[in-house]
Amino acid sequence: MKVMHRYAMSWNALVWSGAITDGRLKMSHDFDCPYCEAPFEVCHDDGHGYEEGVLHHDHCRSCGKHFTFTTSISFYFEPEKADCLNDGQHIWKTRRTYPVEFTRMKCQTCGEERHPTTEEMAAVVAARR
Structure with missing residues (x-):
């Protein structure tokens, strides 16, 4: 079983996911601010935002408003012939x-x-x- 990092996806999976639309890979962010829709990247330096089932608190660096988010972890599997x-x-x-x-x-x-x-x-x- 091969578990891949979330950015280490096959070309087909990237196209299917919408990360590639015109042949170029779009840079990703965690989510958009629920108030101003600015791209938001959670700072995970201290492990913040990784725990599932927890209501995390953060604030937008663009509009300054506070919001909550939850984390959902998923896996991507890529089979290969053996x-x-x-x-x-x-x-x-x-x-x-x-x-x-x-x-x-x-x-x-x-x-x-x-x-x-x-x-x-x-x-x-x-x-x-």
């Missing part, structure tokens, strides 16, 4: 570690990890010289 989980071949890549003895191989498709074979480990050691 042929290696369906009798296909894994695409193994070396994970760089220090010391080299802790090197692991990781499949670029499904994320599975394993110890390198003797031949793979010899190639890793030779490449680091």
Whole structure:
């Protein structure tokens, strides 16, 4: 399962969501002020505004009026083919570690990890010289 940051969406999802209308990505803000409709970005530096089920208080920096808001968190999932989980071949890549003895191989498709074979480990050691 791949959970993406809210701005790390596929091109199709961005178009579908309305964030892309004319081929350009619109800059986002959290919401519009309920009084003056100025774009409003919640300052999350201290964790403010993240907790669900809480009535948060804030004020607009444009009109100076106070308002409340609630937070709703959603997830976006983007499925990808994983042929290696369906009798296909894994695409193994070396994970760089220090010391080299802790090197692991990781499949670029499904994320599975394993110890390198003797031949793979010899190639890793030779490449680091």
